[in-house]
Amino acid sequence: MRVDVLAGTHGSAIWIGNGIADRLASLLDEHGVGARRFVVSSPVIWQFHGERIQRALGAIEPILLPDGERHKNLQVASRAYEALIRGGADRGSAIVAVGGGVIGDSAGFIAATYLRGITLVQVPTTLLAQVDSSIGGKVGVNHTLGKNLIGAFHQPAVVAIDPLLLGTLPRREFRSGLYEVVKYGMIASRSLFDRIVANPKAIFARDPAVLTPAIVESCRIKADVVTKDEREGGLRRILNFGHTVGHALEAVTRYRRFRHGEAIAYGMLAAADLAVARGALADSDRQALAALITKLGPLPAIADLSIAEVLEAVRRDKKVVNGRLHFVIAIAIGSTITVDDVTEDELRAVLQRLGMTA
Numbered sequence: 001m002r003v004d005v006l007a008g009t010h011g012s013a014i015w016i017g018n019g020i021a022d023r024l025a026s027l028l029d030e031h032g033v034g035a036r037r038f039v040v041s042s043p044v045i046w047q048f049h050g051e052r053i054q055r056a057l058g059a060i061e062p063i064l065l066p067d068g069e070r071h072k073n074l075q076v077a078s079r080a081y082e083a084l085i086r087g088g089a090d091r092g093s094a095i096v097a098v099g100g101g102v103i104g105d106s107a108g109f110i111a112a113t114y115l116r117g118i119t120l121v122q123v124p125t126t127l128l129a130q131v132d133s134s135i136g137g138k139v140g141v142n143h144t145l146g147k148n149l150i151g152a153f154h155q156p157a158v159v160a161i162d163p164l165l166l167g168t169l170p171r172r173e174f175r176s177g178l179y180e181v182v183k184y185g186m187i188a189s190r191s192l193f194d195r196i197v198a199n200p201k202a203i204f205a206r207d208p209a210v211l212t213p214a215i216v217e218s219c220r221i222k223a224d225v226v227t228k229d230e231r232e233g234g235l236r237r238i239l240n241f242g243h244t245v246g247h248a249l250e251a252v253t254r255y256r257r258f259r260h261g262e263a264i265a266y267g268m269l270a271a272a273d274l275a276v277a278r279g280a281l282a283d284s285d286r287q288a289l290a291a292l293i294t295k296l297g298p299l300p301a302i303a304d305l306s307i308a309e310v311l312e313a314v315r316r317d318k319k320v321v322n323g324r325l326h327f328v329i330a331i332a333i334g335s336t337i338t339v340d341d342v343t344e345d346e347l348r349a350v351l352q353r354l355g356m357t358a
């Protein structure tokens with residue numbers, strides 16, 4: 001069992017351990033988390049893991065929010081506020097989010113805003129949530145006009161990461177999270193990258209001996225970056241490696257074609273290609289990334305996507321500052337830099353080489 005404490009305005013204690021979900025009550029007691037705990041989850045997740053969480057936390061009535069990205073919105077949050085008010089939740093109560101990024105982001109937003117903020121605990125149940133969304137304090141919901149437009153920074157008091165909860169995760173969801181682990185390798189750890197290259201079978205089999213250390217290292221990298229730059233002043237941008245093109249791919253396909261990590265996989269390939277074209281990255285490193293992504297499994301097709309639409313989506317993205325495109329590029333496996341002078345022509349060529357023809 002490992003602990004990672006993340007500083008920032010309010011620290012988070014990040015606990016990672018196989019079976020840690022079973023001792024949630026004592027963990028929360030140790031951290032002085034409110035005696036009244038309101039669990040927020042979804043019917044799908046609760047069906048798999050509800051019994052276990054109930055055994056760990058005592059007889060609790062969960063607030064179940066509908067599953068899926070399209071339900072990450074203010075209407076659903078509002079129903080949760082109602083359940084909290086009716087349940088008598090007060091300033092001393094805590095919200096325990098049990099789920100993937102959708103539940104974690106919504107429940108986190110609810111915790112950030114209910115009574116101007118109550119204690120939040122994250123119990124992430126997808127690989128993506130375990131290595132990324134549960135850490136760092138970004139919480140929020142979608143608006144019909146765009147993703148994650150309504151939100152806050154609200155650090156969880158405790159993040160309890162139990163890799164054994166991933167046993168029930170569909171393979172495609174698992175793979176989606178794995179691309180974020182590849183991202184951590186690309187931005188900060190060649191050895192993490194190499195371990196995924198060497199052990200894909202054990203990882204997909206969710207062998208704790210291989211998977212848990214990879215999760216620990218990913219969390220450490222994210223916690224490190226967030227500790228140094230909670231509000232994305234500069235350093236935190238490196239976490240966006242692969243996300244400029246990735247977000248654009250998600251947007252032009254209306255969040256229907258790709259799981260988040262799949263879009264990021266393409267985004268990383270694009271960022272590596274851009275770096276090679278600029279002479280910043282060795283082509284052998286780009287090839288190693290491409291080979292790993294190919295090895296992990298199939299990605300949805302992109303040949304039919306319109307380059308003009310993707311470029312337009314990139315332009316609309318938050319990462320365009322004063323008309324110039326900030327872009328995180330790799331300079332080696334395990335090392336990235338941010339450049340702020342990427343031109344549209346450059347990016348167009350990258351998208352063509354990536355395989356977009358329309």
Ligand SMILES: NC(=O)c1ccc[n+]([C@@H]2O[C@H](COP(=O)([O-])OP(=O)(O)OC[C@H]3O[C@@H](n4cnc5c(N)ncnc54)[C@H](O)[C@@H]3O)[C@@H](O)[C@H]2O)c1
Nearest residue numbers: 044067100101102103125126128129132133138165168169
């Ligand atoms: N806050 C952040 O910093 C941050 C970072 C990255 C992503 N996000 C957000 O995360 C969300 C995506 O999260 P996600 O990829 O975890 O998707 P998700 O929450 O939609 O979960 C994916 C699917 O897996 C199911 N599921 C979850 N845990 C399971 C388990 N243990 N066994 C079986 N099924 C399980 C869910 O019911 C869902 O159908 C997006 O909304 C994104 O904006 C937030």
Ligand SMILES: [Zn+2]
Nearest residue numbers: 132180260264
């Ligand atoms: Zn991501």
